[in-house]
Amino acid sequence: MAFPWGFDPFDELAVIDYGDCWFDAHNPLSIAPSIVQHARDIFASGAKMLTFGGDHFITYPLLQAHAERFGKPLSLIHFDAHCDTWPDDNPQSLNHGTMFYKAVKEGLIDPVTSVQIGIRTWNDDFMGINVIDAPWVHTHGVQATLDRILGIVGKRPTYLTFDIDCLDPAFAPGTGTPVAGGLSSAQALTLIRGMGSVNLVGMDVVEVSPPFDHSEITALAAAHIAADLLCVLRNQKMAAK
Ligand SMILES: [Mn+2]
DSSP: TTTTTBOOOOTTOOOOOOOOOOOTTOOOOOOGHHHHHHHHHHHHOOOOEEEEEEGGGGGHHHHHHEEEEEEEEBEEEEEEESSSOOOOOOOOOOOOSSHHHHHHTTTTBGGGEEEEEEEEOOOSSOOOEEEEEEEHHHHHHHHHHHHHHHHTTTTTOOOEEEGGBBBOTOOOOSSSSOOOBBBBBBHHHHHTOOOTTTTTTEEEEEEOOOOSSSSTTTHHHHHHHHHHHHHHHHHHHHHHH
């Protein structure tokens, strides 16, 4: 039984590990199209995706595939220390700091009904996306944060992306660009467990870097976040019956 849910999500959800997305590392420009096609193949089965990174760049082709499947623009719930909306007008760049600049510009996501949580790096331009920065979460608490998130996305089709560096390095040291002052795993799990009313069309957990990890602290936090997302989906499935 999963805590605090009191059920096993796998009793109701048919879940499989679909394995890795193969791509040709010697042909970098083929990577994004490979991810889009991989997602299309999974959607053809009728399944939803919970994807694990790897580099946060993967959210960009995943958003392309989800927008194709569920319609655009999608709303975005984005947990991160970084906004990843730094300008980048090079269509060939593979960059984990510019995906949401491109996603807004290309109409994949609607900034007005999207929200970033845990931000604590400076950017002059958030592309119109709502920002609940880490100090705001710490000052106002998780319930007020959750209320804002749910109010911003409403019932719209929503993609959720969780960059593990949203968590403080104390809770997630194994990542490429850690920033002090982040959320605790307790805060993050409370927020994830409160996502029941969100129309979740797709999810990912990214930027876990095992070579940088210690005692699997980061992997443990990411696994809990992913498991709780499955519990949210299980409850949504039961409510829809
Ligand atoms: Mn980040």
